[in-house]
Amino acid sequence: MKIGFIGIGVMGSRMVKRLLDHGYQVSVYNRTKEKVKAPVEHGATHEESIALLAQNCEVICTCLSMPGDVLEVYQAGILENARPGTICIDFTSVGADTSKTICSQAIEKGIDYLDCPVSGGPEGAESGSLTIMVGGEKTAFEKVFKILEVVGGTIEYLGPSGSGSIAKLMNQYLVAVHSLAVSEVMVTGSKFGLAPEQLYKILSTSYGDSRILRRHMEEYVFDRQFEPGGAVKYVHKDVRLANQLLQEAGLREFTGQLAEEAYRFSTEQGLGDLDMSAVILPLEEQCGVVVKKNS
The missing domain is CATH 3.40.50.720 (NAD(P)-binding Rossmann-like Domain)
Known part of the structure; x- marks a missing residue:
């Protein structure tokens, strides 16, 4: 064949x-x-x-x-x-x-x-x-x-036809929402003086744990290395398409709308070709902190 x-x-x-x-x-x-x-x-x-x-x-x-x-x-x-x-x-x-x-x-x-x-x-x-x-x-x-x-x-x-695409967009919806939530939590904790690695250790051994938390922190954010596995611009595309499905299903307000906006803004800031974890960068700038390994 x-x-x-x-x-x-x-x-x-x-x-x-x-x-x-x-x-x-x-x-x-x-x-x-x-x-x-x-x-x-x-x-x-x-x-x-x-x-x-x-x-x-x-x-x-x-x-x-x-x-x-x-x-x-x-x-x-x-x-x-x-x-x-x-x-x-x-x-x-x-x-x-x-x-x-x-x-x-x-x-x-x-x-x-x-x-x-x-x-x-x-x-x-x-x-x-x-x-x-x-x-x-x-x-x-x-x-x-x-x-x-x-x-x-x-x-x-x-x-x-279309069933596979719907399932993938539901997955990408969770990826986008989890990515934004992880970024918000790590930036906020750091802003209030928590050591990022210590906060991560607590979250990753508690109910707040997720594959996205582990992926983003261990492979990208702590090392300040944002070469893409899955790029910001593609996550923006996927969550936008997923949000359309949620609207068609009858939902009016949902967390994916915030994630879509965050990924749209990151793309407009020139981060579109970086890894999806780079959605944290505008939040760091906004709060005046950098989430990195303890020195």
Whole structure:
């Protein structure tokens, strides 16, 4: 089974490597050609265009940045060139409407489309332990399950098109809200004279503990290292889409609105390409403190 992979970024590059290591033939395409160099050296084939990749592959995977990118790649390239019977797997975090739109257009072409957003970050992609949330036709899901197993540790089929995207946005809602709450707490505690490392120790051994607290403090904030695992601008995109779902569900006021504003402001302050934990930086500046390891 020949696999095409479009989007060789932080996540996609690691997924492609795992697929190659498990014996799959993989063709790759990326808008920035420099990014395909490593996969090609590892055994992938570089296609010069999306059209050529779509014409030559039985399964097409995409892992892109924004909903607009997904619509463009599918509507202007994949769906016009893929053969009937092709199965498309989109690992991007997008709104359910985007997934449903592409799925309906794919069906008209005799193509299957699965929304399969992932959680677990670069480390999960590298180890093959991602959580994969799947929406779409179950028969198509069953056909590509072995492929998903290469990159995922927890794989859940959730229902019709859009279901995977909804589940991922609910996860990202919690990520954004927890990130903001962690930042607020650590900045406030520091402002009132608590030693950041001591406060963190207390929180991480109490009911206030969370994976986000541990991730942000241990891997990013204390070391003042904000190279991205998941960037601020992407969390802003995800929480904005998640908030739309909460509004559609009937909620009027909810904590995600504050998180969306915090991530919007951080992006506008030039922090969009930093790790999501950098949402703490404007709060530190506002309160005149820096949350760092004890000297």
